[in-house]
Amino acid sequence: MLELKNISKIFNKDYDNQTIILNQADFKVNKGDKILISGENGIGKTSLLKILATYDLDFEGTYLINGKDVKEMSEGELAKIRNEMFGFIFQDYFLLEDESTKYNIEIPLLYSKKYKFSEKKERFDKLIDEFELNKKLRQAVKTMSGGERQKVAICRAIINDPEILILDEPTAALNPRFKEKFYEYIFTNIKDETTLILVSHDTRYFDSKIFKEYKFVDGKLYLS
Ligand SMILES: Nc1ncnc2c1ncn2[C@@H]1O[C@H](COP(=O)(O)OP(=O)(O)OP(=O)(O)O)[C@@H](O)[C@H]1O
Ligand SMILES: [Mg+2]
Known part of the structure; x- marks a missing residue:
């Protein structure tokens, strides 16, 4: 379903500070795969997810x-x-800073024909309850805390029940209670056919029987 073939990504090519992120790498994702990607800070995980999410075509x-x-x-x-097709949480969230929590979470629903109006409302209400954002609906996200912003990004990513979820350290800013809640929510609600591509250091939450684990080393991805 997603296939990277012989991909190279180099920042500042041919300059002193050239950084090779991907070096003729191949990576394939099948429908329903649950993939966990790990690797050192700065190795290129976020850069890879941006390519997969079609935000970087360079x-x-x-x-x-x-x-x-x-x-x-x-x-x-x-x-x-x-x-x-995609729902994503980027490490730096990419929220619409001046807009409210409500608007940010609703964006994927605005253009979606997947649900009836009543279902959209139901999904929205359920998520903001689950992530305790009820009191923050009208607040502009630029005035919200790091954890609250991450919760908005989470709700936006999953509200439309996308085929492919791309999550870049989705719980890094959450306290332990919400970390648990997030993974419990994801694992109970995610369908077999939903594809999940995740970067996370909270590896204890992942069942190695379900997740394929890839390690990012020297510009390539290795199944571990
Ligand atoms: N726009 C850019 N211009 C130049 N260098 C960049 C750019 N974006 C990222 N880099 C560099 O590419 C490398 C990989 O960055 P990336 O964010 O993909 O790493 P990461 O594996 O996600 O790290 P972390 O675990 O810290 O999130 C880093 O060294 C970073 O400084
Ligand atoms: Mg990153």
């Missing part, structure tokens, strides 16, 4: 989504994929 090699080359897709096609 790489060498080929990235196919359901057999189609992302570099040949129109802006419209890419927007549709990002909005309807």
Whole structure:
């Protein structure tokens, strides 16, 4: 379903501070895979997820989504994929800072034809209850705490029940109670056919029978 072929990603190429992130790497993700990626700080995990999420198209090699080359897709096609197929939590969240909690969480629903209005409302209410954001709905996210912002990003990522969830350290800013809550919620609600690609250091939460673990070393990914 997602296939990186011979991908290289280099920052500041040919300068003194050149950083090689991916070096002719291959990586394949099948429908329903649950993938955990680990690796040292600065090795390139976030950069890889940005490529997978189609936010970074500036790489060498080929990235196919359901057999189609992302570099040949129109802006419209890419927007549709990002909005309807993927749900993501980036490490730096990418929230709309001036907008409210409510608006940020609702964004994926605005364009989605997946649910009826009443179902959308139900999903929204359930999530904000679960993550205790009821009192924060009207507040602009730029005025919220790190943990609260992470909860908004979590709700936005999962509200539309996307086919593919791409999560970059989704619980790093949460306290232990919400960490537990997040993983419990994810593991009880996620479907077999949902694809999950996750970077996390909280490895104790993951069942190694379900997760394929990849280690990121020297520009390549190794199944461990
Ligand atoms: N836009 C950029 N320009 C130059 N270098 C960059 C850019 N973005 C990332 N880098 C560098 O690429 C390397 C990989 O960054 P990345 O954020 O992918 O690492 P990471 O594995 O996610 O690290 P962490 O565990 O700290 O989140 C880092 O050395 C970073 O400084
Ligand atoms: Mg990172």
